[in-house]
Amino acid sequence: MTSARRPLSPSRRSQVPPFQVMDVLDRVAVLRSEGRDVVSLCAGEPSGGAPQLVSEAAARLHGSGRALTYTSALGIRELRAEIAAHYGRWYGLDVDPARVAVTTGSSGGFVLAFLAAFEAGDRVALARPGYPAYRNILSSLGCEVVEVDCGPETRYQPTPELLDAALEGGPLAGLVLASPANPTGTMVDRAELAAITAWCAANGVRLVSDEIYHGVTYPEPGAADPRGVCAWESDDSAVVLSSFSKYWGMTGWRLGWMLLPADLVRAVDALAGNVALCPPAPAQYAAVSAFAEESYRACDEAVAEFARTRTLLLEQRERLGWGESAPPDGAFYYWADLGPRLERWGSSAAYASALLEEAGVAITPGGDFDDRSGGRSVRLSFAAGPTAVAEAIDRIAAFHAG
Numbered sequence: 001m002t003s004a005r006r007p008l009s010p011s012r013r014s015q016v017p018p019f020q021v022m023d024v025l026d027r028v029a030v031l032r033s034e035g036r037d038v039v040s041l042c043a044g045e046p047s048g049g050a051p052q053l054v055s056e057a058a059a060r061l062h063g064s065g066r067a068l069t070y071t072s073a074l075g076i077r078e079l080r081a082e083i084a085a086h087y088g089r090w091y092g093l094d095v096d097p098a099r100v101a102v103t104t105g106s107s108g109g110f111v112l113a114f115l116a117a118f119e120a121g122d123r124v125a126l127a128r129p130g131y132p133a134y135r136n137i138l139s140s141l142g143c144e145v146v147e148v149d150c151g152p153e154t155r156y157q158p159t160p161e162l163l164d165a166a167l168e169g170g171p172l173a174g175l176v177l178a179s180p181a182n183p184t185g186t187m188v189d190r191a192e193l194a195a196i197t198a199w200c201a202a203n204g205v206r207l208v209s210d211e212i213y214h215g216v217t218y219p220e221p222g223a224a225d226p227r228g229v230c231a232w233e234s235d236d237s238a239v240v241l242s243s244f245s246k247y248w249g250m251t252g253w254r255l256g257w258m259l260l261p262a263d264l265v266r267a268v269d270a271l272a273g274n275v276a277l278c279p280p281a282p283a284q285y286a287a288v289s290a291f292a293e294e295s296y297r298a299c300d301e302a303v304a305e306f307a308r309t310r311t312l313l314l315e316q317r318e319r320l321g322w323g324e325s326a327p328p329d330g331a332f333y334y335w336a337d338l339g340p341r342l343e344r345w346g347s348s349a350a351y352a353s354a355l356l357e358e359a360g361v362a363i364t365p366g367g368d369f370d371d372r373s374g375g376r377s378v379r380l381s382f383a384a385g386p387t388a389v390a391e392a393i394d395r396i397a398a399f400h401a402g
């Protein structure tokens with residue numbers, strides 16, 4: 001007699017939506033392979049790549065014949081020390097390198113942070129619209145995601161008042177805050193961040209601060225915090241995440257880091273060693289050169305190019321024929337309601353698909369970032385530079401006129 005067996009199937013926790021950006025990128029690749037000329041403004045990927053010193057360091061490393069073995073689970077000491085010194089340079093913070101964890105991209109950092117900080121069943125808040133991986137990773141780990149609707153009246157960022165309302169469903173264990181945010185590009189200033197960290201402290205909520213776009217910012221002349229404000233300037237019980245992918249343009253190197261509260265260091269160390277053994281060793285050794293003066297200068301020049309592209313986009317946004325947009329204070333995204341374009345296409349997904357297939361311009365429909373109202377909005381990435389953006393605007397205007 002045989003016992004009844006449960007059918008083999010994927011786990012419930014794995015049933016998260018795919019990231020639509022990757023689907024769009026796949027379609028772009030297919031169209032280009034067929035000879036189509038496509039302007040791709042869908043991915044948040046700087047076009048310039050890594051600083052020259054980093055690439056040269058990687059070339060020397062691979063040419064040396066050196067064996068690339070496992071490193072410490074939290075990263076090599078030299079890189080952790082450079083990251084700690086970076087916080088002194090940009091924020092005036094004295095960071096102990098022992099509280100720096102190098103990770104396999106910020107994505108790997110989020111997995112480790114959520115595993116270390118939250119229990120299955122914990123309620124964790126995040127802004128809507130927001131980066132979908134927060135929601136999907138938390139859901140797959142068994143956390144209850146509490147999305148806080150953040151509109152133009154709060155510049156798409158959570159406030160203590162909105163967080164108070166989120167407590168009506170029960171206590172919160174965590175809050176994920178992004179500044180600059182993806183997809184909106186909006187930021188919180190020093191006073192706003194201090195108010196949020198104080199709210200978290202008063203309510204026993206762990207703050208997870210996504211600061212991966214720090215440095216890719218467009219401050220007014222004389223701004224007090226031109227790079228962004230680090231959460232540790234208010235409270236070092238927060239988990240701070242950052243990455244080499246955006247300011248340093250090293251997306252494919254898969255290298256990020258965390259600043260860890262003292263109580264999470266050992267837990268993250270143990271988890272990291274089990275999950276991935278260590279971050280990519282070649283990327284770690286090469287990334288030490290990212291903190292050289294020459295590399296900072298090169299990255300600042302790239303940000304100046306983003307700023308010029310942003311200015312071009314904002315000056316010509318009426319030609320896009322879309323509706324209300326978020327103010328892109330940082331990052332390289334333009335988040336906008338489609339406004340009158342919805343009458344013809346009905347949804348941002350249908351609009352983006354038609355724009356790609358007919359006009360050869362790839363943007364991202366908003367459903368990834370807002371599963372409630374994102375069907376009305378799109379995200380355009382201007383990381384590709386002014387030539388690509390100018391061409392895209394021409395094509396979009398012609399697409400609407402056709």
